[in-house]
Amino acid sequence: MDNRPIGIFDSGVGGLTVVKAVMERLKHESIVYFGDTARVPYGSKSKETVTKFSAQIIRFLETHDVKAIVIACNTVNANCIEELRAMFPHLPIEGVVEPGVRMALKETRNNRIGIIGTEATIASGKYPYLLKQQNPNLEVFGKACPLFVPLVEEGWANHSITKEVVQEYLLPLAEKDIDTLILGCTHYPMLTQTIGEVLGDGITLINPATEAAFSLKRLLKSRDMQTEHTEATYKFYVSDHTCRMQKMAQVFLDYPVEYVEKVDIEAY
Numbered sequence: 001m002d003n004r005p006i007g008i009f010d011s012g013v014g015g016l017t018v019v020k021a022v023m024e025r026l027k028h029e030s031i032v033y034f035g036d037t038a039r040v041p042y043g044s045k046s047k048e049t050v051t052k053f054s055a056q057i058i059r060f061l062e063t064h065d066v067k068a069i070v071i072a073c074n075t076v077n078a079n080c081i082e083e084l085r086a087m088f089p090h091l092p093i094e095g096v097v098e099p100g101v102r103m104a105l106k107e108t109r110n111n112r113i114g115i116i117g118t119e120a121t122i123a124s125g126k127y128p129y130l131l132k133q134q135n136p137n138l139e140v141f142g143k144a145c146p147l148f149v150p151l152v153e154e155g156w157a158n159h160s161i162t163k164e165v166v167q168e169y170l171l172p173l174a175e176k177d178i179d180t181l182i183l184g185c186t187h188y189p190m191l192t193q194t195i196g197e198v199l200g201d202g203i204t205l206i207n208p209a210t211e212a213a214f215s216l217k218r219l220l221k222s223r224d225m226q227t228e229h230t231e232a233t234y235k236f237y238v239s240d241h242t243c244r245m246q247k248m249a250q251v252f253l254d255y256p257v258e259y260v261e262k263v264d265i266e267a268y
Helices: 013-025 047-062 074-087 097-107 119-124 126-134 148-153 160-174 188-199 208-222 242-253
Strands: 006-010 031-035 068-071 112-117 139-144 180-183 204-206 234-238 260-262
Touching: 006 013, 006 047, 013 031, 013 148, 013 188, 013 208, 013 242, 031 047, 047 068, 047 074, 068 074, 068 208, 074 097, 074 112, 074 119, 074 126, 097 126, 097 180, 097 204, 097 208, 112 119, 112 126, 112 160, 119 126, 119 139, 126 139, 139 160, 148 160, 148 188, 160 188, 180 188, 188 204, 234 242, 242 260
Parallel strands: 006 031, 006 068, 031 234, 112 139, 112 180, 180 204, 234 260
Antiparallel strands: none
16 A cells, blocks of 8 residues: 555646546545646647756656656657656556547557647647557547647636637547547547537547546556555646646646645756
8 A cells, every 4th residue: 555645747737637547536635736837839849948847847746756657648649658657667657548449449440540649749749650550540630729728828728719620629639530539638528518519429528537537547556556545646746837726626626725835846
């Protein structure tokens, strides 16, 4: 047994989708969350910069004696998760890309899968590569949606302007006759309602956070690192805008987030 917390991080508030999934499926596990709100978005940044930022965050989370890391950010997953595992070999690091791939493979019926994500995630080609490894007959269509992250960060998930942006990005993708769409950024599940209204019921939306929580559960069990049945604690840290994170966390997690602390992440 291991009562230490789990560390989860993202470029901003989007990683709360992973926090929520872990809270629901690993009810006794404590969580330390970091959102890099000062440097969001990551999707337009270079691999070297994203790797540097991620290493700083992991070093910060290590000060909280975390037992495992979940990288909620798809951009980090797609570009440098293996490098980070090599940099921190003593620390189990889980991601969200592989779980999203597993879910999409189970759900597709016509072997036509769409992927939306940041520019860096789509450019990496990681999702198509992993999907076609498992099923070479798949047709995979990617679309970068860079405006989605700032809209979510602004709290405009259900705004009329957001619906127009969703239509602009996704209607051409729907014309490809996809039956499954991977929400390849942790911010995007916060747009599920709007995306669903635009695409209709014929396309299954894949939120990798759900399967990522199950993957984490399996990892902890296999290493005998599950916590004892104690009351979980949740701590939230950001690099900027504590009030926004507190508001989003309270609404999205349905949990009374009383305090969010700002951290000088450049010190790590």
